[in-house]
Amino acid sequence: MNRIVPSLWFGDNNCEEAVNYYVTVFPNSQVHFMQYYPKEELSEHFVGMVGKVITAEFSLDGQKFIGLDGGPxxxxxxxxxxxxxxxxxxxxxYYWARLSHVPAAEQCGWVKDRFGLSWQIVPENIGRLQQTDAQIQxxxxxxxxxxAELEAAG
Incomplete structure (x- = not known):
């Protein structure tokens, strides 16, 4: 059980697409449920949102998330x-090929995916690989x- 659950507000109304994509990228992932905005006549707050996700609960590699379509x-x-x-x-x-979508945003292991979310794709021993000035450079x-390049610079 996760006590702290990140909530992701998808501003381009692509929550469902993003969630369905992410669960294909990460192992041990699943969509738990998606709830959609009801008919517009039920509330002035729903205008233009019918069929969009009001709440999605999903997990990526065991980490629970909540997502929603919130508009721009x-x-x-x-x-x-x-x-x-x-x-x-x-x-x-593997992760770089699936998540990097904005080459101009790439730096030091950071990528931005096609939904605008930023990720840091790093080796689990990154601390050991940046101990010298040469490695940091x-x-x-x-x-x-x-x-291999960081190890060679050590």
Whole structure:
């Protein structure tokens, strides 16, 4: 059970698409439920939202999340991101290929996906791989982290 559950407000009304995509990317993931906005005549607050997600509960690799379609008022920013600690280069490559969608946003393991959410795709031993000035310099020049290059700089 997760006591702290991140809630994701999808501003482009693509919550359902995003949730269904994310559960294909991460192991041990599932959609628990999706509830949709009711008919517009029930409330002035629902105008234009019929068929959109009012609440989605899902888990990604065992971490529970809540998502919703909220309209364009709020957007994701790099101020919040999710870190994926990877066991090896193959795992880094796997997540990078599936989540990186905005090349201009890539830096030091950070990517932005097609839904605007930022992720940090790093080796689980990133602390050990940035102990020297040389390693930090190499890391600062990377987009996708290449473990072998950081080890060589050590």
């Amino acid at each position: 008022v709020f957007k994701f920013s790099e101020a919040i991101s999710f870190t994926i600690e990877c066991k090896d280069q193959d795992e880094i490559d 190499v890391l600062m020049g990377m987009k996708k982290i290449i473990i």
